[in-house]
Amino acid sequence: MPRLVLWNVDHTLVDVGKVTREAYAEAFERVTGRPLVRLAPAAGRTESEIIFETLAFNDVAPTEDHLPEFMAALADAFAARKGAVRKEGRVLPGAREALAAVARRRGVVQSVLTGSIRPNAVTKLKALGLAKYLDFEVGGYGSETYPKAALVELARTRAAERHGGVIAEDATVLVADSPRDVQAAKIARARMLAVATGTATQAELRGAGADVVLPSLAETETVVAAIEELTATPPA
Template sequence: MAALNRLVLWNIDHTLVDVGRVTREAYAEAFRHTTGRPLVRLAPTPGRTESEIIFETLAFNDIVTTDDHLPAFMPALARAFEARRADLKAHGRVLPGAREAVAALSRVSGTVQSVLTGSIQAGAVLKLTELGLAGGLDLEVGGYENGVYSKAALLELARSRAGEKYRTRFTESSTVYIADSPRDVQAAHIAGSPIIAVATGSATEAELRSAGAEVVLPTLADTDAVLRSVASLAHG
C-alpha cells in the first residue's frame, strides 16, 4: 500500500450536489422555530459558513440578534434536515461527474478524500449519505461548521484531523480543495492550499479565474481532467 501523502477536500453544495430546495425548506423551519416568525428572505449561501448565513438571514428578516440565536438555530436546522431525509433523495441531485470523480480518486493510491463545507456536520453527512456519495469520503476528518469558524480555519482543522487519524502530515501543498465559489478560492489561499474551482455554482469560469483559482473546470464531468488537476496541484 502506498504511503498516504495527498488530501483532497470537497465542498458539498453546488460542487458535489444540488439540494437547494430542501435547504431553503429546512432554513424556513429552523427560522420559524427559533424566531417564531416566517422566513421571508434567505441570505446568499455560496462559499459561506452556516453561522454567516444564519446571522445575515436574521438581519435580512429584521431580527435583532442575541447570543442565544446561533446555539438555538443550529440544532433546529439539524432537526429540520433530518426530517427531510426522504426529500433529499426525492428533490436533491448529484451534479454531473461528481460520483465518478469521487470514485476515481478513491482508487488513486496515497489519497485521502474528505469534505470542507460551511454546513453543519449533521446536515452535510445526511446530504452525502442520502445521495450515495459518502462511501468514497472519510467524513470523520472533514471540516464542518460547528461553531463560528472561517472556511480557511476549517481547512486547516480538516488537514490536522486527517494527519492525526492517518499518522502522517498533510501539508498545505499536499492538500487540494475542490469547490465552486470565489469565497472558497479565498479560503483555500488563506490556508495556503491550491484549489480546483468548478463553475457549477453561481460563479462563472471567468469569475473563478479572476479570484485566483489554480485550475478552473466547467463541471466535474471530465473525470480525467479532475484526476490530472489533483495530481498537478497536490504534491505529496
Template sequence: MTPPEAAIDRRLVLWNIDLTLVDVTIVTRDAYAEAFRAVTGRPLVKLAPAMGRPDSEIIFETLAINGIVVDDGHLPRFIEALARSFGDRRKRLAKEGRAMPGAKDALHAVSRLDGTVQSVLTGTVKSNAIHKLMAFGLDKYVDFEVGGYGEEVYPKASLLQVAQGRAKDKYRAPFEVVLIGDSTRDVQAARIAGAAMIAVASGRSTAAELTEAGADIVLPDLSNASEVVAAVARLTDRYVGGRQ
C-alpha cells in the first residue's frame, strides 16, 4: 500500500472480519473439524462459540469441551492445522460464504479519507484472514502488515495497541484509531485501549447491546457507505489534520 501523505496526521481504521465484513461460517466450521481431527485423532463433537473471541481462545475451549487434556503443544499444532485446512477450502469461500452488505463500498469509501490506513483486528489467524478478504475482493483496501490476528495470544485490547504500534513504526507517524466491529467484545476492547468504536449490528450483538457496551456510534450495517465514512470522520476529524 502507498502510505498517506506525510504532511498530515493519520487515522488507523481497524476492521473486525467475521460478521462485520464477511460471513464464512460454514467453511470455518469445516476447517475447524478437520484441524481438530488432525491434532487429536478424534472427530469434533462441539465447536466453542466465537462470540468475538480469537482463534486461540476458541481452540483452547474447543479442546476442553471435547474432553482433550491440553498441553503446551496443542495450540501451535492446532493453529498450523487450522491454517492448512482453511487454506485447502479457500475456493469454497466465495461460493458458500458472502461479503456482508455494503462491505466493499464501505472499505473503498473509507480508503478515500485523507490520511487513512485500513487494517484488521480479528480473532482469525493471519493467513485465514487474508483468504477471507481475498475471496471477496476486499483485500486491496487493507494493509495486513499492521493488523492484529488470532494466533497472537493477547487480549483484544492489547492486540489493538500492538496494531497501533505497528502502524506507527511502519508509517513513522502517530495514528488516531477507530475500531469497526460487530460484537460487545470489540466494543470492550476499544474502550480499554482508548480507541474510538463504530459498532455494526450485523453479528450476534443487538444495537441495544452494542450501545450499552459503550460504542461511540452504532450502525445497523455497512450498506450506507456515506454513513460509515461520516462516522469515521466524526470520531477522528478533530485530531487528524490539526483540527481541534
C-alpha cells in the first residue's frame, strides 16, 4: 500500500521570510493602492486566511475580487524574486537530507501540504534545489482555499489517482511546525511529525497532540525512523 508523506514548506523545509514579506508588500500595494503597514501572522495558515486578515489589519474592507487579485499579484511578485529566493532564502538544517532519504524508501509518495499558493511553493522549492524530491501534482495548496485538514484528504485522493492504490489514513504523515498543522492532521486522521523549527516550542507541539516531536530535521536517521514507525501497519 502506498504511503504519503506531506511536507509543510515555510519554516519546516525552508525559510524565505524576507522575500515573502517583500512580495506581500508589493502585492498589497498593487491591489489596494496603499502601502502595507501590517502583515498577518502566517504560521499554520492558508494564504487566503493571511490575505483576508492582512486586509483587515490595514483597514481595507474586502470585496469578492480581492482574493483572486491578491493571489495573482502575489504570484507575480514572488516570480519576480526567484533570484532573491536563491540568494536570501535558506534550506533548514537536515531538510534536503530528509527529503532525499525518504524518497529512497519503498512505496513512498512525497509532496507538499502548504498554506502557500501553488506557484509560490513551487518557486521556493525549485529555487532552493528541493523540487526533485516532490510530486507537486499531489500536493495541497493555499490557493485552493480549503481548510488544511481538507487539503490532506485532497492530497490523499490525488496521490491515489496518480500513483495507484488507496492511501490509508494511517499511511499519511504530515511533517510541519505549527499547532494548527497538528490540528489539521488530527482532523484528517493523518499521522503527525512535528518539528520545532517555527514559532512553536516542542512542548506546544506535544500539547497540540503531535504523534512525534523533534527539535528539527537535522538527524536524518531519526526523521526516517519516525516516518517508518508512524506509517507501519499495526499488528493484526
